[in-house]
Amino acid sequence: MSAKKTRSNKKQLNVLVNFMSTHNHLATGEFTGPLGAKRAESEWQILRDILKKYGPDRTVEQWKQTWKDLKKGARIENAAAARGRSTTGNVATVPTVSEMFTKVLNIIGHESSTGIGPEESSISQANVCPYLVLKLCFV
Numbered sequence: 673m674s675a676k677k678t679r680s681n682k683k684q685l686n687v688l689v690n691f692m693s694t695h696n697h698l699a700t701g702e703f704t705g706p707l708g709a710k711r712a713e714s715e716w717q718i719l720r721d722i723l724k725k726y727g728p729d730r731t732v733e734q735w736k737q738t739w740k741d742l743k744k745g746a747r748i749e750n751a752a753a754a755r756g757r758s759t760t761g762n763v764a765t766v767p768t769v770s771e772m773f774t775k776v777l778n779i780i781g782h783e784s785s786t787g788i789g790p791e792e793s794s795i796s797q798a799n800v801c802p803y804l805v806l807k808l809c810f811v
Contacts, residue, residue, distance in 0.1 A: 684728075691719055692739065692776075692779050720735055742772075745776075746773035746777050753767050
């Protein structure tokens with residue numbers, strides 16, 4: 673027999689995202705030090721108590737899973753939008769990223785779904801000495 677799954681409502685998801693935007697350490701899981709895990713758990717408990725006011729009660733583990741699912745969905749949607757923007761030809765419409773997923777991406781970073789890209793070189797053709805180029809060609 674499986675336990676009944678409770679779904680969170682849109683208001684709870686919005687509160688979750690807004691809470692994470694003001695608590696970056698919790699959103700990224702970057703609690704450090706000997707009491708980092710305890711502080712993280714207490715923050716999750718505070719968040720759970722806040723979210724309980726707006727809809728069905730869920731455990732801390734379920735809210736952690738919801739946050740993971742939101743991050744994954746935001747990455748997937750942003751990657752699809754990036755692929756759509758980079759395709760050539762006007763064959764398809766470019767998918768857009770929803771407002772909530774845009775907020776999530778602002779918290780976790782847009783690079784998490786599209787990559788950072790190649791590093792640009794600071795050397796330009798104007799700065800290269802022609803004598804050096806010729807000498808390197810004949811060495």
